[in-house]
Amino acid sequence: MTEKTLQRTFVGGTVVFLAVLGGMTVDSLHQVNAGRTPPVTDQVAHGKYVFQRKNCNDCHTILGIGGYYAPDLTKVADRRDAAWLASYLADPAAAKPGTTMPGQGLAAADVADLVAFLDWVRHIDTNGWPPQPLSSLATGPARPAAPGAWQARGCAGCHMVDGQGAAGPGPDLSRIGATPYDGMANDTAFLARWLADPPAAKPGTAMPKAALTREEIDSLVRYLAALR
Amino acid sequence: MTPHASVTHRSAVVAYPFFLAAALLFLLQVVFGLLLAAQFVWPHLLMNVLPFNFGRATHLNLMVFWLLLGLMGASYYLVVEESDSEIFSVPLAWANFVVLLVAGVGTLATYWFGHVAQGKPFTEAPMPFPLLIALGVVLFLVNIGVTLFRAKRWNAITFTLAFGMVGMTLLYLFDLPFYRNLTVDYYWWWWIIHLWVEGTWEIIASAIMAFLLVKLTDADRTRLAKWLYAEVALVLFTGIVGIGHHYYWIGTPRYWLLWGAVFSALEPLPLVLMVWDTFASMKHRHPEPVDHVTWYWLGGSAVGHLVGAGVWGFAMTLPQINKWTHGTQVTASHGHFAFFGAFAMLVIAAMYYMVPRLRGMERYAPRRSMWAFWLMSLGMVAMVLAFTVAGVVQTYLVRLVGMDFMAVRTQYVSFWLLWVGVFGLVAFLPGVVAFLWDFLGGKPAAAPAA
Numbered sequence A: 001m002t003e004k005t006l007q008r009t010f011v012g013g014t015v016v017f018l019a020v021l022g023g024m025t026v027d028s029l030h031q032v033n034a035g036r037t038p039p040v041t042d043q044v045a046h047g048k049y050v051f052q053r054k055n056c057n058d059c060h061t062i063l064g065i066g067g068y069y070a071p072d073l074t075k076v077a078d079r080r081d082a083a084w085l086a087s088y089l090a091d092p093a094a095a096k097p098g099t100t101m102p103g104q105g106l107a108a109a110d111v112a113d114l115v116a117f118l119d120w121v122r123h124i125d126t127n128g129w130p131p132q133p134l135s136s137l138a139t140g141p142a143r144p145a146a147p148g149a150w151q152a153r154g155c156a157g158c159h160m161v162d163g164q165g166a167a168g169p170g171p172d173l174s175r176i177g178a179t180p181y182d183g184m185a186n187d188t189a190f191l192a193r194w195l196a197d198p199p200a201a202k203p204g205t206a207m208p209k210a211a212l213t214r215e216e217i218d219s220l221v222r223y224l225a226a227l228r
Numbered sequence B: 001m002t003p004h005a006s007v008t009h010r011s012a013v014v015a016y017p018f019f020l021a022a023a024l025l026f027l028l029q030v031v032f033g034l035l036l037a038a039q040f041v042w043p044h045l046l047m048n049v050l051p052f053n054f055g056r057a058t059h060l061n062l063m064v065f066w067l068l069l070g071l072m073g074a075s076y077y078l079v080v081e082e083s084d085s086e087i088f089s090v091p092l093a094w095a096n097f098v099v100l101l102v103a104g105v106g107t108l109a110t111y112w113f114g115h116v117a118q119g120k121p122f123t124e125a126p127m128p129f130p131l132l133i134a135l136g137v138v139l140f141l142v143n144i145g146v147t148l149f150r151a152k153r154w155n156a157i158t159f160t161l162a163f164g165m166v167g168m169t170l171l172y173l174f175d176l177p178f179y180r181n182l183t184v185d186y187y188w189w190w191w192i193i194h195l196w197v198e199g200t201w202e203i204i205a206s207a208i209m210a211f212l213l214v215k216l217t218d219a220d221r222t223r224l225a226k227w228l229y230a231e232v233a234l235v236l237f238t239g240i241v242g243i244g245h246h247y248y249w250i251g252t253p254r255y256w257l258l259w260g261a262v263f264s265a266l267e268p269l270p271l272v273l274m275v276w277d278t279f280a281s282m283k284h285r286h287p288e289p290v291d292h293v294t295w296y297w298l299g300g301s302a303v304g305h306l307v308g309a310g311v312w313g314f315a316m317t318l319p320q321i322n323k324w325t326h327g328t329q330v331t332a333s334h335g336h337f338a339f340f341g342a343f344a345m346l347v348i349a350a351m352y353y354m355v356p357r358l359r360g361m362e363r364y365a366p367r368r369s370m371w372a373f374w375l376m377s378l379g380m381v382a383m384v385l386a387f388t389v390a391g392v393v394q395t396y397l398v399r400l401v402g403m404d405f406m407a408v409r410t411q412y413v414s415f416w417l418l419w420v421g422v423f424g425l426v427a428f429l430p431g432v433v434a435f436l437w438d439f440l441g442g443k444p445a446a447a448p449a450a
Helices: A003-036 A042-054 A082-090 A110-120 A133-140 A148-152 A188-196 A214-226 B010-041 B053-083 B089-112 B131-153 B156-173 B180-215 B221-246 B257-265 B266-284 B292-314 B319-325 B329-360 B366-401 B406-443
Strands: none
Touching: A003 B180, A003 B257, A042 A110, A082 A110, A110 B292, A133 B366, A148 A188, A148 A214, A188 A214, A188 B292, B010 B053, B010 B089, B010 B406, B053 B089, B053 B131, B053 B156, B053 B180, B089 B131, B089 B266, B131 B156, B156 B180, B156 B221, B180 B221, B180 B266, B221 B257, B221 B266, B257 B292, B257 B319, B266 B292, B266 B319, B266 B406, B292 B329, B292 B366, B319 B366, B329 B366, B329 B406, B366 B406
């Protein structure tokens, strides 16, 4: 082939492949806007603006893209409830002593918008990413299932069970039904009293009092007692 | 500054400020890299003064910036020689340089003192700096374009160089709007990041590599031109749809898993061709080349490009694997290896060829230059291996076992990041210092024995 032919092949082929990508782009963006992502409200869009302005993405990954320095935020709103997220974003060190996230000095409205954005992100259809850890599949049937309150009340934000959840500041609860923690009892009566008002049961504890319903306390006590 | 006799057109000297700024910013980039590694180990270090996110933005932006300035400097030098004419306008080249410098300094100052950014990794620069960057690049394109059109000396090297530069500029325009939908935002962001580093930058790098091969080996131009077109064609034919490997998990349709896998599996192909071509040119060299330093950096770049971009990239590109490694330090290992091999080593090769000539000598005495080469190359390989172990451990513990991200980061990843920092401090940084020492104070090599 002559140099001229090769040059024409290069330019012509590039145009063809760009056309292919262009076609796929039209279809992809159509599907993205038609249901693969939820509708974007003004509040969500402003939350995204705050997310960018504070450069959150250079510590945190989101959809797996970012700084690899802090947890991925794609499903963070599954792990923590809106109230916890709002208190943490407003003052990280107060909500989680010892955290390495710097305070962002956010206005209350910015916090609310950011929480709305993070809640929006978890509904994106990511083709199943991030994947379920294999250990949860392996140990799943033999272990008790966490009740809804465990997730809704953000327990996993401070505690770990079977390697999932947070490594602190709360203790690992994987065996709490069999092994008492820190000299306290682990019978169902104590656990119920503890969950209703931790500082009353142990003055000075770092565990905050959550306004749990009677049903939530019952389900959590059953779960914790079964963690053996 | 009086250039060497081999610099036939005086205006090539305008490349020098671009190279000088590039070299100094490279050093600054490495210093910030060391700070980031230290913050992995001691997370409270400068936590509120220069938090990790703005340190990382600085590290990434400096990399893009010094490589861009280096590629521009090399382009000014190359275009003047290849077109056998003076540059269209030296003041315009200076304006191009100053606009970019102001944009760069303004961006960094906003990060450091305002803690404000706009956008996603690599493209964090807040308004109005993206507009200034775009302006600087357009001034550059006008200058290079008019020079080439006036001289009417198009060849494979100048054609592919201009093609790559125009493409790079057009793609950057996707950075300017604010996108309300995160998925849509990342969709276009990858047009910049992917179609730069696996598209237009590759084309620019191939053109500069071909130019240096001609200069070093006196290789047959017709043969080299054909190789060049074959390589850049394959880069784009595989790389354009290969963007799909970034569309697996961001909210885009499922068919990208197949398209991304097939096309990115083919992406190493042009890199194999490039290594083959480079070493084949060297084998048929005539006469025996004397500029060993440039050759080492050029050969190193070809190999680093293939291993860093080809092998390390391929290792994580298939969706079955990427599902687990996505969002871990495995990506950082590939990023460091590929950027250093494909672009940093090439720009340094161009500087080792061009800077001594601009400063009035044919080439530098090679002793310190070889130290720079080996310290940087081996330092980077060691850093990449530490990143890779960090990534594999992290993938296993976080993704497969399901441990908490922060527990793994503070207890396991930080240990390997400490080693990244150590290798950076004892090997890579001294290599960069040796390179800068050469750049500013290199002495001419003794004339070869007759």
